[in-house]
Amino acid sequence: MAELWQCQGVTSTPGLVGAVRQGSLRELNLAVVLGRIAAAERPPSRADLAAETGLTRATVSAVVEDLITGRLVTEADPAPRSGAGRPARGLVLAGDGPAGLGLEINVDYLAACVVDLAGRVRHHTVHRADLRPHSPADALARLVDLAGRARADATAQGLTLAGAALAVPGLVDDAGTVRLAPNLGWRDVPVPSLLAVHPPLTDAVDGVPPLVVDNEANLAALGELHADPDGPASFLHISGEVGIGAGIVLDGALFRGARGWSGEIGHIPVSPEGRPCRCGGRGCLEQYAGQEAILAAAGLAGADLPADTAAARLAELAGSGAADVLGALREAGTALGVAVAGVVNLLDLDTVVLGGGYAPLAPWLRPPVLAEISRRVLTAAWSPVTVRPAVLGADAAAVGAAGSVVRRIITRPAGWLARAG
Amino acid sequence: MAELWQCQGVTSTPGLVGAVRQGSLRELNLAVVLGRIAAAERPPSRADLAAETGLTRATVSAVVEDLITGRLVTEADPAPRSGAGRPARGLVLAGDGPAGLGLEINVDYLAACVVDLAGRVRHHTVHRADLRPHSPADALARLVDLAGRARADATAQGLTLAGAALAVPGLVDDAGTVRLAPNLGWRDVPVPSLLAVHPPLTDAVDGVPPLVVDNEANLAALGELHADPDGPASFLHISGEVGIGAGIVLDGALFRGARGWSGEIGHIPVSPEGRPCRCGGRGCLEQYAGQEAILAAAGLAGADLPADTAAARLAELAGSGAADVLGALREAGTALGVAVAGVVNLLDLDTVVLGGGYAPLAPWLRPPVLAEISRRVLTAAWSPVTVRPAVLGADAAAVGAAGSVVRRIITRPAGWLARAG
Numbered sequence: 001m002a003e004l005w006q007c008q009g010v011t012s013t014p015g016l017v018g019a020v021r022q023g024s025l026r027e028l029n030l031a032v033v034l035g036r037i038a039a040a041e042r043p044p045s046r047a048d049l050a051a052e053t054g055l056t057r058a059t060v061s062a063v064v065e066d067l068i069t070g071r072l073v074t075e076a077d078p079a080p081r082s083g084a085g086r087p088a089r090g091l092v093l094a095g096d097g098p099a100g101l102g103l104e105i106n107v108d109y110l111a112a113c114v115v116d117l118a119g120r121v122r123h124h125t126v127h128r129a130d131l132r133p134h135s136p137a138d139a140l141a142r143l144v145d146l147a148g149r150a151r152a153d154a155t156a157q158g159l160t161l162a163g164a165a166l167a168v169p170g171l172v173d174d175a176g177t178v179r180l181a182p183n184l185g186w187r188d189v190p191v192p193s194l195l196a197v198h199p200p201l202t203d204a205v206d207g208v209p210p211l212v213v214d215n216e217a218n219l220a221a222l223g224e225l226h227a228d229p230d231g232p233a234s235f236l237h238i239s240g241e242v243g244i245g246a247g248i249v250l251d252g253a254l255f256r257g258a259r260g261w262s263g264e265i266g267h268i269p270v271s272p273e274g275r276p277c278r279c280g281g282r283g284c285l286e287q288y289a290g291q292e293a294i295l296a297a298a299g300l301a302g303a304d305l306p307a308d309t310a311a312a313r314l315a316e317l318a319g320s321g322a323a324d325v326l327g328a329l330r331e332a333g334t335a336l337g338v339a340v341a342g343v344v345n346l347l348d349l350d351t352v353v354l355g356g357g358y359a360p361l362a363p364w365l366r367p368p369v370l371a372e373i374s375r376r377v378l379t380a381a382w383s384p385v386t387v388r389p390a391v392l393g394a395d396a397a398a399v400g401a402a403g404s405v406v407r408r409i410i411t412r413p414a415g416w417l418a419r420a421g
Numbered sequence: 422m423a424e425l426w427q428c429q430g431v432t433s434t435p436g437l438v439g440a441v442r443q444g445s446l447r448e449l450n451l452a453v454v455l456g457r458i459a460a461a462e463r464p465p466s467r468a469d470l471a472a473e474t475g476l477t478r479a480t481v482s483a484v485v486e487d488l489i490t491g492r493l494v495t496e497a498d499p500a501p502r503s504g505a506g507r508p509a510r511g512l513v514l515a516g517d518g519p520a521g522l523g524l525e526i527n528v529d530y531l532a533a534c535v536v537d538l539a540g541r542v543r544h545h546t547v548h549r550a551d552l553r554p555h556s557p558a559d560a561l562a563r564l565v566d567l568a569g570r571a572r573a574d575a576t577a578q579g580l581t582l583a584g585a586a587l588a589v590p591g592l593v594d595d596a597g598t599v600r601l602a603p604n605l606g607w608r609d610v611p612v613p614s615l616l617a618v619h620p621p622l623t624d625a626v627d628g629v630p631p632l633v634v635d636n637e638a639n640l641a642a643l644g645e646l647h648a649d650p651d652g653p654a655s656f657l658h659i660s661g662e663v664g665i666g667a668g669i670v671l672d673g674a675l676f677r678g679a680r681g682w683s684g685e686i687g688h689i690p691v692s693p694e695g696r697p698c699r700c701g702g703r704g705c706l707e708q709y710a711g712q713e714a715i716l717a718a719a720g721l722a723g724a725d726l727p728a729d730t731a732a733a734r735l736a737e738l739a740g741s742g743a744a745d746v747l748g749a750l751r752e753a754g755t756a757l758g759v760a761v762a763g764v765v766n767l768l769d770l771d772t773v774v775l776g777g778g779y780a781p782l783a784p785w786l787r788p789p790v791l792a793e794i795s796r797r798v799l800t801a802a803w804s805p806v807t808v809r810p811a812v813l814g815a816d817a818a819a820v821g822a823a824g825s826v827v828r829r830i831i832t833r834p835a836g837w838l839a840r841a842g
Contacts, residue, residue, distance in 0.1 A: 171800060180799060234679050246767065255671075257769025258655050261800050268763035269797060272691060281762075281797035341702075342689035342763060346667065348678025376690060376702040378601060379592060379682050 027414040029055065033063045034072060038410050039229075043076040043090025064091060070417040071097030072117060072409070093118040098162035098416050099154055100405025101202055102398040103143055104216060105168050107131060107183050107242045110143050112150040113395065115402035116159060117409065119226060123153045124395065128309075136178075136189040144198045151201065162409055162416060163208035164201045165401035166191065167216035169243050171261045176213040182278045183243045207415025208408055216397040217263050218254055220355050220390075221247020223400025225254075226407065228391045235351035236343060237390065238265060238336070239397070240311075240358030242291050248347070266290065268339045288335035291357055297328035311357035311394070318364050329364040336365060337372025344377045344385055355390035356397070362389035448835040450476065454484045455493060459831050460650075464497040464511025485512060491838040492518030493538060493830070514539040519583035519837050520575055521826025522623055523819040524564055525637060526589050528552060528604050528663045531564050533571040534816065536823035537580060538830065540647060544574045545816065549730075557599075557610040565619045572622065582623035583830055583837060584630060586822035587612065588637035590664050592682045597634040603699045604664045628836025629829050637818040638684050639675055641776050641811075642668020644821025646675075647828065649812045656772035657764060658811065659686060659757070660818065661732075661779030663712050669768070687711065689760045709756035712778055718749035732778035732815070739785050750785035757786060758793025765798045765806055776811035777818070783810035 032053055037044060044052070050060045067073035076090040095116050104111040108130050114123035127146055131139045147164070154161050168191075170181025178189040191213045195201070202210055221237035224247075237247040244266030248255040256262055266286035267279050274283030287293055291310055295301050298314065317325040340352055352369070354362045366387050373387070374380045392399055409416050453474055458465060465473070471481045488494035497511040516537050525532040529551050535544035548567055552560045564587075572582055589612075591602025599610040612634045616622070623631055642658035645668075658668040665687030669676040677683055687707035688700050695704030708714055712731055716722050719735065738746040761773055773790070775783045787808050794808070795801045813820055830837050 179803065182799075248767070250676075255768075258771045259769055259800070259804060261804070262767060262769040264766035264769075264799050267766045267797065267799055269759050270690070270693060272759045279797070279799055284797075338690050338693045339763075342760075343767060345685035345688045346669070346683060346764060346767075347676075348680055348683040348685075350679045376688060376700075376705075378603075378685050378688055378700055379680070382600065383680060383682070 027412070029059060029063050030066065030413045030417065031411060033060060034067055034410055034413050037067075037073055037091050038093055043092045045088035045090055047088060049091070066417060067413070068094075070413070072413055072416065093410075095120065096158045097160065098205070098406065098409050099159040100402035100409075101147060101150060101154075101161045101164035102219075102400070102402025102405070103147060103164060103166040103201075104398040104401065105131065105139055105143060105166065105184070106216065106397075107169065110139070110146055111395070111398040112143070112146040113398045113402050114150050114154045114159065114161065115399060115406055117406050119403060119406070121395075121399060121402075122157055122159060123150050124398070125149060132183075132185055136186055136191075137194050140191065140194050141198070144195065144201070147201045161202035162205040163210060163212070163405040165212040165214060165219065165404045167214060167219040167397035167401045169216050169241065169245065171264075172213050172215055174260070176211065178213065183241075203419075205409075205416050205419050207412050208405065212401075212404065214401070214404070215245060215247075215261075215263065217245025218247045218256070219398075219400035219404060220245075220392070220396035221249050221263075221353075221400070222254055222407075223392050223396040223403055224353055224355060224390050225249050225252065226403045227396075227399070231391075232351045232386075234349055235353055236265075236340070236347070236349050237353045237355050238340075238358060239356035240289065240291065240336075240354065240361070241356050244286050244290055244336075246343075248349075265339060265343065268342065270335045270338045285335055285339045289332040289339075294328050294332045297331055298322075298325045300325075311360045315360040315363075318361070326364065329361060330368050333365040333368030334372060337369040338376070340369055340387075341372045341376035344373060344380075348379070350383065350385055352385060352387045353390050354387065355392070356394055359389040359393045362387075448833070450480060450484050451487065451834045451838065452832060454481060455488055455831055455834050458488075458494055458512050459514055464513045466509030466511055468509060470512075487838060488834070489515075491834070493834055493837065514831075516541065517579045518581065519626070519827065519830050520580040521823035521830075522568060522571060522575075522582045522585035523640075523821065523823025523826070524568060524585060524587040524622075525819040525822065526552065526560055526564060526587065526605070527637065527818075528590065531560070531567055532816070532819040533564070533567040534819045534823050535571050535575045535580065535582065536820060536827055538827050540824060540827070542816075542820060542823075543578055543580060544571050545819070546570060553604075553606055557607055557612075558615050560605075561612065561615050562619070565616065565622070568622045583626040584632070584826040585622045586633040586635060586640065586825045588635060588640040588818035588822045590637050590662065590666065592685075593634045593636055595681070597632065599634065624840075626830075626837050626840050628833050629826065633822075633825065635822070635825070636666060636668075636682075636684065637662075638666025639668045639677070640819075640821035640825060641666075641813070641817035642670050642684075642774075642821070643675055643828075644813050644817040644824055645774055645776060645811050646670050646673065647824045648817075648820070652812075653772045653807075655770055656774055657761070657768070657770050658774040658776050659761075659779060660777035661710065661712065661757075661775065661782070662777050665707050665711055665757075667764075669770075686760060686764065689763065691756045691759045706756055706760045710753040710760075715749050715753045718752055719743075719746045721746075732781045736781040736784075739782070747785065750782060751789050754786040754789030755793060758790040759797070761790055761808075762793045762797035765794060765801075769800070771804065771806055773806060773808045774811050775808065776813065777815055780810040780814045783808075 046060050050057045074094040076092045099114050099116045102113045110127040171179045176192040178186050217239045220239045233252045234250050239245045246263040246265035267284045269283045270285050271283035275287040277284035467481050471478045495515040497513045520535050520537045523534045531548040592600045597613040599607050638660045641660045654673045655671050660666045667684040667686035688705045690704045691706050692704035696708040698705040
């Protein structure tokens with residue numbers, strides 16, 4: 001087993017190795033076993049876990065006991081078995097232990113959801129309101145209200161909220177300050193200090209930050225990654241809302257860029273001297289394929305529909321053959337395809353996921369996107385690119401936010417167990 | 422020390438761990454010590470190495486002895502020292518052991534160079550010829566001739582060519598087949614089998630492939646990474662030739678994409694319904710900022726200058742204030758800036774390196790590129806992007822190719838030592 005945790009020693013600070021060893025051994029065993037249970041296609045038995053990890057049966061049993069006591073793991077009902085002997089009991093992630101609180105502030109709605117360790121959504125509320133006229137402090141106060149209701153519901157279900165993540169449609173720095181959210185009109189909004197005047201949103205758990213603020217497109221991409229474990233490990237996830245954001249997932253991890261501000265696909269120029277954009281540039285993709293641009297081209301500008309209602313309404317009209325809407329979606333899909341073709345030429349990703357408001361519109365956006373890819377991507381002739389709707393819909397960012405909290409517990413369960421003990 | 426090599430055990434195949442251990446220990450010690458010597462700012466002593474790696478003095482001495490015997494490391498002249506006692510002798514990479522052969526086929530030249538373990542260029546030949554009228558077999562035969570001369574020169578200098586890498590301006594698959602090189606007119610060219618009719622280019626060394634074929638922009642970016650060890654760990658390197666390629670370096674490693682075909686920045690659309698491109702698309706960056714586009718805009722089309730001569734000539738004319746050339750460079754820089762702004766919005770890279778034919782033109786390309794970045798990149802106001810010329814010039818791809826061979830020996834020296842012993 002030593003090889004599993006001594007890898008910690010491969011650092012440039014050998015003096016620390018000895019000090020880390022004893023504490024790490026148990027922590028790493030917990031994380032390894034829990035990670036296997038989380039990733040397993042079928043509930044593994046203790047014997048399966050011993051075989052897979054190289055740990056002894058006795059160690060696995062002790063670790064599993066800790067995980068069960070700490071409400072991280074539970075025994076599944078044994079599968080019926082035709083052969084002789086008592087079937088071994090499989091282990092699954094618990095549905096009554098820690099959970100994550102996912103929050104979202106977007107241009108025209110607030111959302112709160114609770115996801116348990118097994119990834120199930122246990123609570124979900126969306127509050128529709130145009131937030132642009134409101135101050136950040138006011139918007140956050142409304143969100144705290146929504147979060148309080150989510151927490152009460154989680155408690156009633158026997159869950160403990162171990163941490164929260166907040167999705168915002170903008171650029172967030174390491175301190176949780178929203179540096180810029182053009183479509184909300186936010187600039188340099190210090191979210192954590194604005195929230196500090198309210199009671200805490202969740203319980204304190206060692207190793208789980210009480211609140212992480214992140215870009216909504218990033219969290220939506222993470223939500224998609226975890227919602228579709230059999231999907232590709234690398235993909236481009238595009239969230240099409242009023243703004244357009246992308247999450248770039250490479251080898252199962254989010255690529256955040258040099259300073260955490262990657263994914264601003266909405267501001268890729270698709271017509272360099274074209275329509276002016278809120279960002280100060282011109283011809284940004286957002287001005288051709290963002291939700292307001294689609295509504296305007298479809299003759300529905302000013303209809304003032306909330307984000308996912310607008311997408312649903314457009315899908316309904318397109319489905320009934322409305323020529324204006326079909327034309328608007330073709331135009332938006334072509335602009336999106338121009339930007340996506342550039343991204344695929346640059347990054348050589350083979351999967352593009354249409355998420356957020358784009359998910360219900362995928363039947364109409366996909367053909368022009370594919371046409372631009374096949375026309376412009378150098379490798380398209382022999383190496384096709386898959387374009388498909390997201391598994392999660394408009395909930396992806398809030399679900400991904402909550403999921404990011406439970407992923408943190410799964411990868412480092414010791415903090416939660418210390419509290420539970 | 423165990424922690425250094427047991428990290429190998431963190432795999433999903435625990436059954437293999439025991440078998441790997443004994444062989445790996447020596448190999449890993451060799452690699453760790455050699456890596457430290459390669460990365461050190463000042464030649465480290467044996468005592469420095471022991472302190473840094475956590476290995477015992479005796480182990481370090483034995484490993485260093487092996488490295489010296491195998492001509493990978495040599496003792497530097499001791500630095501003068503004012504204090505008491507005999508100064509410890511520093512260790513440096515050897516200049517008379519293995520070397521890498523770097524080759525390049527581009528549209529209008531062939532190149533061969535030899536780089537020693539310490540990264541010094543020991544041989545460099547460029548053969549100018551328009552290769553478009555020639556068959557791939559013919560072009561490769563000329564290259565073999567160039568490689569033979571490089572090998573003779575290396576041998577005369579006491580070096581052994583341990584492997585070769587070939588840079589091509591196109592997309593290469595895992596088998597070394599050039600799937601597409603639009604500017605050379607190559608499609609599905611099986612380079613390794615075309616070279617198999619010639620004598621080997623280098624000596625056989627265990628663990629070093631005799632020939633790696635790779636995209637020239639990738640190898641140029643690697644060349645830049647290793648030529649500038651104090652530079653940023655993440656950057657976009659753009660090779661501006663007849664075609665335009667990019668190498669994306671993230672955290673000190675090349676990002677190759679899902680299938681190894683990343684970096685086709687030349688085919689990012691900058692004017693979606695604009696000029697037709699050789700790739701079949703329209704409005705690709707290459708048609709506005711590639712070398713032929715710049716020459717045409719400057720009224721120098723058909724001047725038929727070889728790649729680096731063309732860049733040098735343009736730089737000379739721009740330096741003397743030629744209005745046509747200045748206008749052409751401004752236009753090209755603007756198109757390049759539009760594409761780069763999209764890339765920075767997407768990837769959040771903070772450094773852009775102008776390489777290849779762009780390096781000598783950087784004084785004129787940089788201002789319009791920066792202007793487009795500042796106009797279009799969301800984070801530009803508070804988080805500036807550096808745009809600078811490459812440290813290496815037009816040689817970057819061949820030097821990077823040769824460097825990739827010596828990097829392989831530095832990271833896995835055991836194969837070379839098995840041969841040398």
